[in-house]
Structures are given as structure tokens and as C-alpha cells.
Amino acid sequence: MNTESVLYLHKSWLDCEKNGMKANLSGADLKGLTLRGVNLSKASLIGTDLSGADLYGANLIEANLNKANLNGANLIEADLSKANLNGADLSEADLRRADLSGANLTGAYLSKADLRRADLSYADLIMADLSKADLNEANLSGANLTEADLRGAYLGKADLTGADLSEANLSGANLSWADLYGADLSGADLSGTDLRGVNTYYVIGKDIFTFQFRRHAGVFADGVLTIGCRSMTPKMWLKKGSIIARQNGYTDDDISQHKSIIQYIIDTMT
Numbered sequence: 001m002n003t004e005s006v007l008y009l010h011k012s013w014l015d016c017e018k019n020g021m022k023a024n025l026s027g028a029d030l031k032g033l034t035l036r037g038v039n040l041s042k043a044s045l046i047g048t049d050l051s052g053a054d055l056y057g058a059n060l061i062e063a064n065l066n067k068a069n070l071n072g073a074n075l076i077e078a079d080l081s082k083a084n085l086n087g088a089d090l091s092e093a094d095l096r097r098a099d100l101s102g103a104n105l106t107g108a109y110l111s112k113a114d115l116r117r118a119d120l121s122y123a124d125l126i127m128a129d130l131s132k133a134d135l136n137e138a139n140l141s142g143a144n145l146t147e148a149d150l151r152g153a154y155l156g157k158a159d160l161t162g163a164d165l166s167e168a169n170l171s172g173a174n175l176s177w178a179d180l181y182g183a184d185l186s187g188a189d190l191s192g193t194d195l196r197g198v199n200t201y202y203v204i205g206k207d208i209f210t211f212q213f214r215r216h217a218g219v220f221a222d223g224v225l226t227i228g229c230r231s232m233t234p235k236m237w238l239k240k241g242s243i244i245a246r247q248n249g250y251t252d253d254d255i256s257q258h259k260s261i262i263q264y265i266i267d268t269m270t
Helices: 003-014 234-247 252-269
Strands: 209-213 216-221 224-227 230-232
Touching (some): 209 252, 216 252, 230 234, 234 252
Antiparallel strands (some): 216 224, 224 230
16 A cells, blocks of 8 residues: 555544544655655554655654654654654754654654754653754753763753753753753763753752853852863862953952852852
8 A cells, every 4th residue: 555545544544434544654665755744643653764754744643653764854843742752763853843742752863853942841751862962942841861862962041840861961062041940960961061041940969050250151060160161170260260360351359259159169069
């Protein structure tokens, strides 16, 4: 049966017509096809090759895409809410403004995917590969990102309220101005992470202190204090900070205030 017939019968099945049949395209080769706006909700697409396919605005609600290949696919504004994407390959896929709320993305590959303003609220992303993904302004509230790989990912202004990031690798990630209210960062790797302007109220598992002084933002996490583009231990900042500050045009009064902040960090957080 060709793809067109399968889609027609699936539509009839969704409309509860007696001649309808739920789509089973598991293992099918659909790479590069134009399937804009297609309705494959609840369809079986296990191991299906949809690499490079155009699925703009597609309805894939509750579809089973277990281990499907969606590498480089166009999924802009697609609805994948509650879909099963366990182990699926979504690397370099365009998922801008897509709805992935409540989806199962356990072990999924999303490296270099474009997820700007995507809805991933309450999605299961345990051990997912999101390295170098663009999650600017994405909604990840309540998402489970336990042991997820977020190295080099961009999460600027992302909503991570209540998210579970325990044991996640966020090294080199950019979380500037993200909302981490109530997030769990127990055991997470924050080495080289940009945390400027982050909301860290009620964060679990990490002592994070942020401040803004003149034109440079400061962040203390995992024993490292980053001010501007430089990272050192707070004690090293006390030793070398004055020289660096003067090179950047700070006055003696500025330096004195800076030292007070650093001393506070040493006294209360180390």
C-alpha cells in the first residue's frame, strides 16, 4: 500500500469511519518527502526514516516514533505532544515553535537541533543528547533532563522552572537570563556555563550566587567565580582582582566594593 493510501485510511480511522485503518508506517522510507500539515496522530512510525522530510505544522500527537530518523527534518510548528520519540534521531532538525510537551525523548539525539521557542514542558529528556542545540526562549518547565548532555547548548531566556537537571552536563552552555526557579541541579556539571542574569531562587543541589557590578556580571557556582569573561576561585580573585579591575578602568572605591562581595562569597559559600 502506498503512502497516500495509508494516509487516507488513517484519516478515515481518526474520523471513526468503518473503512478506516490506523497508519502503520514503521520502518518505511519516507526521507525527503513533503508532508506539510499531515495528520499522523497516534500513528505507528517505529524506526521510520523521515530524515530531511518536510513536516511543517504536522500533527504527530501521541505518534509512536520510537527510534525514528528525523535527522534534518523540518518540524517547525509541528505538534508532537505526548509523542514517543524514545531514541529518535532529531539531530539538526528544525523544531522552532514545535509542541513537544509531555513527549518521551528518553535517549533521543537532538544535537544541533533548532528548538527556539519550542514547548518541551514536562517532556522526558533523560540522557538525551542536546549538545549545541539552540533552546533560546524554549519552555522546559517541569522537564526531566536527568543526565542529559547539554554541552555547548544555548538556553538563553529558557524557562527551566521546576526542571530536573540532576547529573546533567551543562559545561559550556549558555543559560543567560534563563529561569531556574525550583530547578534541581544536583550533581550537574556547570563548568564554563554562562549564568548571567539567571533566576536561581529555590534551586536545589547547587549554591549559585549571581551579581551585577557596573558593566560586568558575576557568577559563583561549583567553587568558581566568573566575572566578565574570567574565571578563578574567589581567593584568587582577591589576590589578582585589583590588577584586572584597574586594567578595566575601575576606581579604588569600585575595587573595594568588589572585594567586599568576593569576601562575602568566601565567608558564606566556600
